[in-house]
Each structure stands twice: as structure tokens, then as C-alpha cells.
Amino acid sequence: MxxxxxxxxxxxxxxxxxxxxxxxxxxxxxxxxxxxxxxxxxxxxxxxxxxxxxxxxxxxxxxxxxxxxxxxxxxxxxxxxxxxGLIGTSPTALIRPEMERLALKHGMLVLLWRITEDDHVILVDRAHSQSAIRVEISIGFRMPALAGAVGRSIAAALDLPAAELSRRFKPLRWQSSPGFDTYRSEVAAARNCGWAIDKSNLYNGIISIGTVICDASGAPRFGLSGVCIAGQYSEETLHSFGQDLLEVASIASKSLYPKTKQ
CATH class of the missing domain: 1.10.10.10 (Winged helix-like DNA-binding domain superfamily/Winged helix DNA-binding domain)
Incomplete structure (x- = not known):
């Protein structure tokens, strides 16, 4: 052979x-x-x-x-x-080349979010293509951890009981709320496929696709997402981006938080 x-x-x-x-x-x-x-x-x-x-x-x-x-x-x-050569290198610097690759391949704004201890996410890095029309989000932008596509993926990783998920859903602010039942089903879908999508719920006219980078115990530590204007891409393209995003997040999880050999 x-x-x-x-x-x-x-x-x-x-x-x-x-x-x-x-x-x-x-x-x-x-x-x-x-x-x-x-x-x-x-x-x-x-x-x-x-x-x-x-x-x-x-x-x-x-x-x-x-x-x-x-x-x-x-x-x-x-x-x-x-x-x-990687010792001491920040997670942002390690993940950025893959973010740039995804941004160029799909023509989307790709975002890296740090999950904070006070139940929020903060935008720590971004990469974009040279596309003439795109969404713009500033570094340091902060939002509730369970909102948007990344939020659904965080909720999926946390595997919260229904009552706790409902409690944390209620204060979330959406421009077009999906409603708790829909949100809960989308969290379950994210748990199954590894990524989630927000179609104009968090912000009207904006689609986001998100997943999480987890540590060795399975706890979400960072969020990765792609953002585009609604109607720019087909369902097939959005799904392809979600799969690529999940692959990058999986590799980053293993690289940044390797499991200790027993």
C-alpha cells in the first residue's frame, strides 16, 4: 500500500x-x-x-x-x-490566523468573544474580508452571555435546566425576541450540531452564526461567531460557515486546553 x-x-x-x-x-x-x-x-x-x-x-x-x-x-x-514558540502567546494571537482564513473564505466579519465571570461576553478580536458592505462591531463591545448565536451555544455548553435557562432568558433584550420556547429549541439544536444561528433576533437585519471554545472540562471559555447582513448568503453557505467555524473552535479547544493524560 x-x-x-x-x-x-x-x-x-x-x-x-x-x-x-x-x-x-x-x-x-x-x-x-x-x-x-x-x-x-x-x-x-x-x-x-x-x-x-x-x-x-x-x-x-x-x-x-x-x-x-x-x-x-x-x-x-x-x-x-x-x-x-507558542508558550506565552495569547489565545487571540493563536486563533487570529484561522479567523482571517474564515473571513476571507466566506466574506464575513468573524468575531472572537471572551466569556466573563459576570455572565457577559466581550469582543476581543475580529477579522474581516475586503468586502465593500459588511457589519462593523468595535473591540470591547459587551453583551449578555446568552444572547445571540454565541449565547445559544454557550447555553448549550452549560446544559442548564429549563427553569434556570428560562430565568436567564427573561432579562435578555432582543430587537425581535424569538420567545423562550423557540430559544430553548435552538439551544438544543446547538447542542446537537455544535453551532447556533440567530436570524434577525438580536438585531433586525443581522444574521450571526456562533459556537464556543471549551476548556478540558467542557466549560465554554471563548465564543466564535460570524456576522452578516440578512439576505447576503444562502442557507447552504450559512451552514457551510457554521461547520467551518465549529472545526476551528474544536481545534482551538484542543490546542488551548489539552486534556491531561491519565
Missing amino acids: DDESDTSKASPKDVGAVFNAVQILACLAASTKPMGVAAVARASGVSTSTCFNILRTLTRARYVAFHHAEKTYSLGLAIAELAA
């Missing part, structure tokens, strides 16, 4: 060997102990022969360490050297 046959999950634009190497490194990072070639191959979906050759190459480059006695592999010193 060659590299091409091992990359069925890769995009047509991906380089097969690189994709396989990343899959292998991800498997080693997720493991609580060193792994043999066969185990890495099974976990990564890369053929044993290709896996062996990639592991041998990564070992020479010190991205993987080989344990001679057990004939197993684990992450190597060069991985730590790479990660050292």
Missing part, C-alpha cells in the same frame, strides 16, 4: 505524505504510553509499511523518539522545541 492509498480522508489538495505524518503525530500525542508501529498504523489509518517509513524519518528529525528495548515510539524533543 502506498502513500496515496493511505490518504482517503485527505483533501485532493493535501500532500499525502504530510497528511499521514500529521495523523501519526496526532496518534502519538493522544496516547498515554509509547506505541508500536502496528498500533500507530491501526490508530492513524496509515498502512504499516508507510507508517514505519514515516516514523523512521520523524525519528531521525527528532520529532519522534524510538525506544529500542520495547521497539515503540513517542513524541520527540523537536516537538517540544516547536511548541516553545
Whole structure:
């Protein structure tokens, strides 16, 4: 089996060997102990022969360490050297490149919100395309945590009892309120698909799509959203953006709040 046959999950634009190497490194990072070639191959979906050759190459480059006695592999010193460059980097700086990519791909204003301890969210960063017509929101803008699309996703992550959700919904101010029953069903939908949408509820004529970045315990720490003028995009495009936004949030969650190995 060659590299091409091992990359069925890769995009047509991906380089097969690189994709396989990343899959292998991800498997080693997720493991609580060193792994043999066969185990890495099974976990990564890369053929044993290709896996062996990639592991041998990564070992020479010190991205993987080989344990001679057990004939197993684990992450190597060069991985730590790479990660050292990220130590002390703010979450905003780490997420911004992905925000810019989404803004350019979809032509939307993409926002990063920090969830505060007083039940609000504050806008801490934004990225936009060069589109002539767009929504504008200033850094530092503050709103109740459970409002809008991000708010629905925060509520979904918190998994609040109906009575508590109702209590926290009542003081929210909407230009066109969805009503509690609709809001509650949209929170449930966000829990299932990972992102939520607000269609002109919070602000008339404005559509927002939002999700959350959670820590290792599942608690929401940041919100990510895209904002556009109603009627600019088809339902298919909005759904595609929601899926892309969720992917970025999932990667950010794992990167910023890695789970401790047991």
C-alpha cells in the first residue's frame, strides 16, 4: 500500500505524505504510553509499511523518539522545541490566523468573544474580508452571555435546566425576541450540531452564526461567531460557515486546553 492509498480522508489538495505524518503525530500525542508501529498504523489509518517509513524519518528529525528495548515510539524533543514558540502567546494571537482564513473564505466579519465571570461576553478580536458592505462591531463591545448565536451555544455548553435557562432568558433584550420556547429549541439544536444561528433576533437585519471554545472540562471559555447582513448568503453557505467555524473552535479547544493524560 502506498502513500496515496493511505490518504482517503485527505483533501485532493493535501500532500499525502504530510497528511499521514500529521495523523501519526496526532496518534502519538493522544496516547498515554509509547506505541508500536502496528498500533500507530491501526490508530492513524496509515498502512504499516508507510507508517514505519514515516516514523523512521520523524525519528531521525527528532520529532519522534524510538525506544529500542520495547521497539515503540513517542513524541520527540523537536516537538517540544516547536511548541516553545507558542508558550506565552495569547489565545487571540493563536486563533487570529484561522479567523482571517474564515473571513476571507466566506466574506464575513468573524468575531472572537471572551466569556466573563459576570455572565457577559466581550469582543476581543475580529477579522474581516475586503468586502465593500459588511457589519462593523468595535473591540470591547459587551453583551449578555446568552444572547445571540454565541449565547445559544454557550447555553448549550452549560446544559442548564429549563427553569434556570428560562430565568436567564427573561432579562435578555432582543430587537425581535424569538420567545423562550423557540430559544430553548435552538439551544438544543446547538447542542446537537455544535453551532447556533440567530436570524434577525438580536438585531433586525443581522444574521450571526456562533459556537464556543471549551476548556478540558467542557466549560465554554471563548465564543466564535460570524456576522452578516440578512439576505447576503444562502442557507447552504450559512451552514457551510457554521461547520467551518465549529472545526476551528474544536481545534482551538484542543490546542488551548489539552486534556491531561491519565
